[in-house]
Amino acid sequence: MADAKTVFVLNGPNLNLLGLREPEIYGHDTLDDIADRLEDQAQELGLSIDMRQSNHEGHLIDWLHEANADGVKAVILNPGGYTHTSVALHDAIKSITVPVIEVHLSNPHARESFRHISYVGRAAKGTIAGFGALSYALALDAAARL
Template sequence: MPDLPTVFVLSGPNLNLLGTREPEIYGHDTLNDIHARLEAQAEGLGLRLECRQTNHEGVLIDWLHEAYVAGAKAVLLNAGGYTHTSIAIHDAIKSIKVPVIEVHLSDPTTRETFRHISYVGMAAAAHFAGHGADSYTLALDAAARL
């Protein structure tokens, strides 16, 4: 049986606190809950997932590079606060030949003004935000169609 195409699901700072961190904004699902839902969905789509979370910018960049070297089909990226600050992550997305899909639980454009700029979004192939945990499932469906 051939290897399944891999989709990296990369999560940035503070996403390890989902479920308890501002549930009125981010919901009650933990990151593990979201990953479990995605794993079940990926099985039905014929995909393999590589789910990871870090609070460190350079680690996210290393993982984006790794996705490229590994020949990943796509990357779902919720860069957390780095979305609005990291030119380095923007540049990493532009330097790999793997489609990156930006994911957010909330809709940053309806929140504080500093969240309206997305350096990730400027380089991403697609964007899903404001649908809670369903932002991830919508993004995975899109990745499967690539």
């Protein structure tokens, strides 16, 4: 059971392929590499993380609801491609009281025009993008200060 010192770190579709998929855009770090660094950082901040990944939109929605029910401190969410398509994730974020920080490895605004719209970002507390794996660390720092 999570608590007010836990930060959920939720990752959407294709993020299980980090380090392999388009490293020129997303970098060479795997999701496990990022998790290891976040665990160390969380410990320094007096927090714990619960890192999860799914290629299924419904899992992400269920985990947002779980975060709210468990009273976690914050959610860091990299929704992957659902950023630009998911009204359901937008609605799930709006339906909970836990602050959600949207994270992206790349800068969507510097990429294809269809990536310039974020339904998730419109519901999130804030967005951190374009800093590669460092985006997660910046988000965790922000979560600690909320």
